[in-house]
Amino acid sequence: MSTQSETVTVRLSPETKSRLETLAEHTRRTKSFLAGEAIADYVERELAIVEGIKRGLADIEAGRVTPHKEAMRRIRATIDRAQKS
Template sequence: MTASTTMTIRVSSETRQKLERIATDTRRSKSFLAAEAVSAYVDRELGIIDGIKRGMADAEAGRLVSHDEAMAEIDAVIEAAEAERAGKA
């Protein structure tokens, strides 16, 4: 099990009331729910930051697709989906 640490945070009264409602409805402690929420937020934000960094590295290395190429590929996917849907109708 990962070691834990204690943090103190400030939230609005509305957020606290919502957290209390979730805690009651799920029979979980507010601390458990808050820790889960912070963990999910941190993981999501780090994923976004890492994706941005990969994109920036790709751009610096010249690994790019033009807007026209990207739109052509998207249009082809949409057309294929519409054709498939029309064939099933």
């Protein structure tokens, strides 16, 4: 996380707020620190998913695809080999 920070208001259910307070006590961290870490992790994960989708769409547009029947044939062959091992 950056050393500079900005303020964001987040609405939480009373249950989530209570659980965040409990976690803060147990970890000796502030609620703000934990919330900031959780949001940063979530954003990174979601952006990675979005980038993966964009790469997949680019592959489709470029014709880099495997027909369903061929993909299933390969999967079944891999499963058969693994079961024989």
